[in-house]
Amino acid sequence: MMKKRISWKQCAAATTLVFAVACGTQKQSTSKADKALAQSFDKGFADAGAQYKILMKDLPADKFPKTYFPTTAKHEYSGSGWWCSGFYPGTLLYTFEQTKDEALYKEAMRILEPLKKEQFNKSTHDLGFMMFCSFGNANRLQPKPEYKEILINSAKSLCTRFDPKVGCIKSWDSKKPEFLVIIDNMMNLELLFWATEATGDSSYYKIAVTHANTTIKNHFRPDYSSYHVINYNPETGAVQQKRTAQGAADESAWARGQAWGLYGFTVMYRATKDKQYLDQANHIARYILSHPNLPADKVPYWDFNAPGLPNALRDASAAAIMASALLELQGYVEPAQSKEYFGVAEAMLRSLSSPAYKAAPGANGGFLIEHCVGHLPAKSEVDVPLTYADYYYVEAMKRYKDLAK
Numbered sequence: 001m002m003k004k005r006i007s008w009k010q011c012a013a014a015t016t017l018v019f020a021v022a023c024g025t026q027k028q029s030t031s032k033a034d035k036a037l038a039q040s041f042d043k044g045f046a047d048a049g050a051q052y053k054i055l056m057k058d059l060p061a062d063k064f065p066k067t068y069f070p071t072t073a074k075h076e077y078s079g080s081g082w083w084c085s086g087f088y089p090g091t092l093l094y095t096f097e098q099t100k101d102e103a104l105y106k107e108a109m110r111i112l113e114p115l116k117k118e119q120f121n122k123s124t125h126d127l128g129f130m131m132f133c134s135f136g137n138a139n140r141l142q143p144k145p146e147y148k149e150i151l152i153n154s155a156k157s158l159c160t161r162f163d164p165k166v167g168c169i170k171s172w173d174s175k176k177p178e179f180l181v182i183i184d185n186m187m188n189l190e191l192l193f194w195a196t197e198a199t200g201d202s203s204y205y206k207i208a209v210t211h212a213n214t215t216i217k218n219h220f221r222p223d224y225s226s227y228h229v230i231n232y233n234p235e236t237g238a239v240q241q242k243r244t245a246q247g248a249a250d251e252s253a254w255a256r257g258q259a260w261g262l263y264g265f266t267v268m269y270r271a272t273k274d275k276q277y278l279d280q281a282n283h284i285a286r287y288i289l290s291h292p293n294l295p296a297d298k299v300p301y302w303d304f305n306a307p308g309l310p311n312a313l314r315d316a317s318a319a320a321i322m323a324s325a326l327l328e329l330q331g332y333v334e335p336a337q338s339k340e341y342f343g344v345a346e347a348m349l350r351s352l353s354s355p356a357y358k359a360a361p362g363a364n365g366g367f368l369i370e371h372c373v374g375h376l377p378a379k380s381e382v383d384v385p386l387t388y389a390d391y392y393y394v395e396a397m398k399r400y401k402d403l404a405k
């Protein structure tokens, strides 16, 4: 990648904010937070620590938790190359930060070792999830040159998947003449903003902005719901197809996809202070919050247009991601809107923290949150715990606690 040095000013007020807020340290009015709820999250983090000690107990040495099947009481694990490998260390680190339980930190340090090699993985776009949720948090808590190098290498690997003709980072490889980009990819851009801040090299920043701009152009419908997959012509960059992979239908609104978009464009605004990204995040929020199919407890169905509503499964992971995103977004908007976003995030957190979604102590194989949907059309990970639900749930609890200070 060509190195172009940029000044801090050129990097938009952006990067100074990237990490102040990234993990939930917004300087925002605290008046909206319910102190009792915030305090209850101390117990929430203690519960998280206790659960993750169960999860870590039977974990094979170089494996990462993936999910757990309550009906057969069996865990499923993955290798370090699975897109979710960063969430387990990330959840341990957030929980250590709140509980100061050294056993959690020790386990996080142990599992970072087999994850390291993914810094050179150029076959996936998921390096933001894998490396920033893990090493990014490790570096935030205790900055080390080794972490910095791993994160920069990860950002470089991610950028090898960027194609200027398309204006996007490629999500999925394909043997056909297609260049596939999924809305989830917005979540990998935070790593690139970090890399520009860490190195002064604006190339990462520019790739992130270009990817986001192309996504605004092609990924959204007029109502600001998003397609899951855009298939671009790799020669011309033209859109060849708009479709789903994990949603109910090509024209449906897959709930987690809406969550990734909301979170992704909120980060874009944090990192650039460009109002078009704030507008985009607000439009996505409006779509979600005003949707007639958003249930009263604010935990979305797995797809806003799932067949068989209201008898469709919920996806608690989507609620966890949305809650965390809304707690950040509420800090960027006018008071009335802020109050609304805060209220919905709070409702989501209350639901997730209730027995309807939060596992009883010792249950759920050691995961925190139940009732998530990974990939329903493939009949994979249906109504189970998932690492990313836990990760964004603890992040949202931390953000809420920070806002109550």
Ligand code: GLY
Pocket (backbone or CB within 6 Å): 184, 246, 256, 374
């Ligand atoms: N493809 C990532 C997800 O399931 O959200």
